Amino acid sequence: MNPEIFYVYTVYWILPFFYALFTTFALMYFLYNLLILFAGFVLKITALFNKKIKLFIDGRKQTFFKLQQAISEKDEVIWMHCASLGEFEQGRPIIEKLKLKFPNRKVVLTFFSPSGYEVRKNYEYADVVCYLPLDSAKNAKRFLDIVHPKLAIFVKYEFWPNMLKELNIRNIETLLISGIFRENQLFFKGYGAWMRKSLTAFSHFFVQDENSKQLLNSINFNNVTVSGDTRFDRVFEITQQNNKLPFIEEFIDNKYTLVAGSTWKEDELMLVDYINNKASENEKFIIAPHNINPKDIADLKNSISKKVVLFSEKDDKNLSDYQVFIIDTVGILTKIYSYATIAYVGGGFTKTGVHNVLEPATFGIPILIGPNYHKFNEAVDLVKNKACFVIDDSKELSLHLDKFFQSDELRLKTGKIAKKQVVDKTGATSKILEFIAK
Numbered sequence: 378m379n380p381e382i383f384y385v386y387t388v389y390w391i392l393p394f395f396y397a398l399f400t401t402f403a404l405m406y407f408l409y410n411l412l413i414l415f416a417g418f419v420l421k422i423t424a425l426f427n428k429k430i431k432l433f434i435d436g437r438k439q440t441f442f443k444l445q446q447a448i449s450e451k452d453e454v455i456w457m458h459c460a461s462l463g464e465f466e467q468g469r470p471i472i473e474k475l476k477l478k479f480p481n482r483k484v485v486l487t488f489f490s491p492s493g494y495e496v497r498k499n500y501e502y503a504d505v506v507c508y509l510p511l512d513s514a515k516n517a518k519r520f521l522d523i524v525h526p527k528l529a530i531f532v533k534y535e536f537w538p539n540m541l542k543e544l545n546i547r548n549i550e551t552l553l554i555s556g557i558f559r560e561n562q563l564f565f566k567g568y569g570a571w572m573r574k575s576l577t578a579f580s581h582f583f584v585q586d587e588n589s590k591q592l593l594n595s596i597n598f599n600n601v602t603v604s605g606d607t608r609f610d611r612v613f614e615i616t617q618q619n620n621k622l623p624f625i626e627e628f629i630d631n632k633y634t635l636v637a638g639s640t641w642k643e644d645e646l647m648l649v650d651y652i653n654n655k656a657s658e659n660e661k662f663i664i665a666p667h668n669i670n671p672k673d674i675a676d677l678k679n680s681i682s683k684k685v686v687l688f689s690e691k692d693d694k695n696l697s698d699y700q701v702f703i704i705d706t707v708g709i710l711t712k713i714y715s716y717a718t719i720a721y722v723g724g725g726f727t728k729t730g731v732h733n734v735l736e737p738a739t740f741g742i743p744i745l746i747g748p749n750y751h752k753f754n755e756a757v758d759l760v761k762n763k764a765c766f767v768i769d770d771s772k773e774l775s776l777h778l779d780k781f782f783q784s785d786e787l788r789l790k791t792g793k794i795a796k797k798q799v800v801d802k803t804g805a806t807s808k809i810l811e812f813i814a815k
Contacts, residue, residue, distance in 0.1 A: 405571040406514075409538060413513050432491035436508045440487075444523045447505045448483060456485045456526035458509055460535050461493035463733060467555040468532040469502075470610045470806045475813070476502045485524050489535060496707055512537035521547060528813070530554055531579075538571075541578035553582045554809055555607050557754070558589040565592055583809050585754060602812070605805035606755065612739040613803050620715040625663070628686075628696040633718045633782060634661040638710045639732035640723035641667055644747065645677055647771045648721065652701060653682045655775055660782065663713055665704035667723060667732070674705045711736050718788065719781050721745045721774075725767070731756055734765060741796035743788055745777055755798075764795035 424431040448454060457472055459465040465488070476484055486503035488494040498506045510516040517539040529544055529551040544551045563569040564576065573596055583604040584590055590601045637648055645664065652662055666677065678685050683700040696702070704713065714720060720737035724730055725747020734756045737744050744765040750756040759765035768774045781788050 406538070410513060413511055413539075417511050417513075429491055432495065433508075436491065436494060437510055440507045440510050441519060441523065443505055443507045444485070444520070448485070448523055448525075450525070452525075453479075453482045454485055454524055454526045455479070455482050455528050455530070456487070456524055457530040457532065458487045458535055459489075459493055459532045461488065461490035462496055464532040464535075464555075465493055465497055466611050466733070467606065467608045468530065470607050470614065471530065471554060471809055473502050474806060474810055478810075478814075482527070485526070509537075509540075512539045514539045514543075517543040521549070528552070533557060536572070536575055538575045541575040545578040550580045551578050552809070552813075553579050553584075554604075555805065556582050556584040556589060557586065558584065558592045559752075560592060564596060581812060583805070583812075602808065604808040605802055607805045607809070608733075608735055608755070609799055609802040610804070610806040612735040613799055615711055615736070616715075616739050620712040622709065622712050622716070624691055624696060625702075625713055625716050628663070628699065628702050629661055629716055630697040632659055632661045634663060634716060635719050635721060635778065636663045636665070636713055636717035636737070637721040638665045638714065638723065638737070639667045640664055640721070641727050642673075643726035644721065644723040645680075647768075647774050649677070649680050650771045651775055651778060653680075655779075656683070656700070657782075658700070661700060661702070663702045663704065663717075665710045665713065669705045669707065671705075674703060678703055714742065715740050717742050719743050719745070719778070723747070725749050734759055735799060738764065738795040739799045741792035743781055743791040744795060745774065759795060759798055762794055762798060764791055764798055 420430055421434055424434040455472075455475055457468050459468050465486075472484060472486070475482075483504040484502060485505045485507075486497070486500060487507055487509040488497070489509055494506065494508055500506055510520055517537075520540070521543050526549055529549055531551070531553050533553075533555050534557070541551070558564070563572045576593075576598060580600065582593055582598065582601045584593070584601060585603075585606045587603055590603050593599075593601045637644065640648065645666070648662070648664065656662070664677070666673065674687065678687065681701055684698060685701040685703060686694055686696060686699040688702070688704045688706050704710065714737045717737060717740070720742045722732050722734050722737065722744060724732040726749065728749070730752055731746045731750040734744055734746060734750075734753070738759060744759065745768055746756065746760075746765060748767055748769055750760065750767065756765060760767060766777055768777060781791075
């Protein structure tokens with residue numbers, strides 16, 4: 378079970394039912410807090426059988442201790458909250474610029490999800506990295522008593538009513554950055570008044586698109602700026618860093634290379650079919666699965682009939698002898714994309730949707746994805762501009778790979794479009810920083 382999905386669905390799908398029965402804010406807060414207690418209890422039981430939820434529960438046991446050890450009453454604090462790893466990448470350019478501008482201020486970085494915290498728990502620009510406690514009224518007050526931020530920044534979404542209510546009461550400047558709103562959200566429903574009230578905590582909304590601004594305006598929030606998505610700034614910065622990986626260069630050996638990032642089993646079945654039955658010896662494949670538990674990695678390796686090497690066993694190997702490289706580690710996919718001839722980004726066959734298409738796009742690489750991408754504006758735009766192509770099955774994957782393999786001109790043209798999509802949309806970070814500096 379995914380803890381984020383369980384928690385959010387409990388809160389946001391059950392509450393509207395109760396709203397039909399009870400209409401006062403006081404009763405809604407009472408019901409909300411009951412649901413938080415219920416969700417916490419169920420998650421603790423589920424943690425006995427689920428490793429990810431165990432991380433979700435156990436990690437939160439350390440939150441207040443970590444904060445008390447690192448933050449004093451005299452500290453000036455900037456607090457940023459991210460749901461998970463993707464939102465962290467959106468918030469990262471803001472944090473790093475603020476840390477340079479205000480080196481004496483402490484930075485507290487919180488995550489909701491283990492998939493964000495576990496990867497970035499040692500992030501060097503934050504003085505404390507921890508989980509956000511479950512959103513009870515008591516936890517919200519205790520958290521803000523300890524952290525006492527001068528500035529609170531929420532990335533993209535994560536609207537926790539008790540925390541926002543307490544931020545509002547304390548008159549703490551609170552920003553939403555890279556926000557995106559959709560008409561089907563609770564704020565824009567007739568029964569959503571209680572959740573709309575939570576939005577009054579935000580001093581300003583920095584949103585990705587005009588539609589989000591219009592939706593907020595429709596419920597009388599006019600403190601909105603269309604700044605764009607800070608991820609474009611982040612991925613553009615990646616191209617300016619050292620992305621050299623000698624072991625990847627050795628493996629590729631100057632051959633045409635498909636890099637498949639953040640893949641799920643649905644993606645891998647198609648990729649393996651192509652590798653086993655259609656790939657030529659002049660093609661190389663790097664697969665970086667979303668989940669890297671040993672059993673799944675072993676199953677993937679055993680399903681491939683070509684020579685396969687894992688990242689964990691690469692030492693003392695002549696990597697150029699292998700045709701498939703499976704990356705059973707985290708943190709290096711972005712650099713690996715810089716070596717790709719073409720990229721496949723996974724997740725497009727799952728309910729949650731495609732993963733980060735901007736990382737390969739920034740390197741000027743044609744991109745292939747699955748069909749579930751419509752809730753990600755950057756993917757929609759790349760598809761619309763023919764820098765990214767949607768596949769529905771193994772046959773379409775093979776057709777696109779063959780087409781790009783046979784035409785250098787097509788690859789270069791498509792890659793230029795992808796890169797231009799990134800470059801043209803940079804600048805959100807500077808707009809937000811200008812507002813903060815006022």
